[in-house]
Amino acid sequence: MLSTLIRIFFGVDMALGFFNYAAWSWIVGNKFSIWFLLLSIFSTHLPDTDMIPYLLFRRRYRLISHWVLGHHPLLVLPLVATVSFGAAKVWIPDGLGYTVAIVTTGVFLHFVHDGMDSLGFPWLSPFSMIQFRFQSGKFSVVPQKEIDEWRERATLWMQRGSSAADEISGRTPPMTLAQLLFWGVGIMALVIFIMESSYRNHAA
Numbered sequence: 001m002l003s004t005l006i007r008i009f010f011g012v013d014m015a016l017g018f019f020n021y022a023a024w025s026w027i028v029g030n031k032f033s034i035w036f037l038l039l040s041i042f043s044t045h046l047p048d049t050d051m052i053p054y055l056l057f058r059r060r061y062r063l064i065s066h067w068v069l070g071h072h073p074l075l076v077l078p079l080v081a082t083v084s085f086g087a088a089k090v091w092i093p094d095g096l097g098y099t100v101a102i103v104t105t106g107v108f109l110h111f112v113h114d115g116m117d118s119l120g121f122p123w124l125s126p127f128s129m130i131q132f133r134f135q136s137g138k139f140s141v142v143p144q145k146e147i148d149e150w151r152e153r154a155t156l157w158m159q160r161g162s163s164a165a166d167e168i169s170g171r172t173p174p175m176t177l178a179q180l181l182f183w184g185v186g187i188m189a190l191v192i193f194i195m196e197s198s199y200r201n202h203a204a
Contacts, residue, residue, distance in 0.1 A: 004165075012182060012183075013044045013045050013109075013113060016106070017045070025098075031197045043106025045110065048110070055167060067125075071122070074124060076107060077108060080103055084103040115134050119146065
C-alpha cells in the first residue's frame with residue numbers, strides 16, 4: 001500500500017494540481033495559500049473518488065470500472081462549478097471566481113489526463129459513451145474492438161475477486177522517468193510562484 005501512495009504522490013494528477021494552483025494564483029495575483037494549493041490538488045484527484053462506490057458495490061453489481069459517478073464530464077463539470085460557486089459565495093466571497101476556476105479547471109485537467117490513456121475518455125458521457133483519446137498529437141475515437149478487449153480483461157480481473165488494495169494498486173500507473181520529470185517541473189512552477197509571490201508582497 002505504501003508503494004501505491006508513493007505512486008499517487010508522484011503522479012501526474014498531483015503535478016497537475018501544482019500547475020493548476022500556480023497558474024491561477026499568478027493570473028489573479030494572489031499570494032501563496034496552502035489551503036488553495038490543497039484545494040487544487042484535491043480537485044485534480046476529485047473524479048477518482050468514485051473508487052469509493054466502486055469498491056463498495058463492485059461485486060454486487062459486477063462493476064468492471066471505477067468510472068461510476070465522477071467521470072461524466074457533461075454532468076460533473078457544471079456540478080463542480082455550481083457547488084464551488086455556492087461554497088465560495090458563503091465562505092470566500094472575495095475569492096469567488098478564483099475558487100471556481102481552480103476547482104473546475106482541476107477537474108477538467110484530470111479528465112484531460114485520462115483522455116491521454118490508450119483507451120481514451122468518454123468526453124460526452126453520460127449522453128454518449130464513445131471514448132476519445134489524444135496521443136502523439138492526434139485526437140481520435142477509440143475503436144470499439146479495443147474497448148471490448150479491455151472489458152474482457154477487466155471482467156476476468158473482477159472474477160478473480162481481487163482485494164480493495166489490489167484494485168487501487170492495479171489502477172495506479174507505475175512511475176516512469178517522464179512522469180517524474182513532469183512532477184519535477186510542476187514543483188518548480190510552484191516554487192517559482194511562491195518566490196515571486198513573496199517578492200511581490202515584500203515590495204508592496
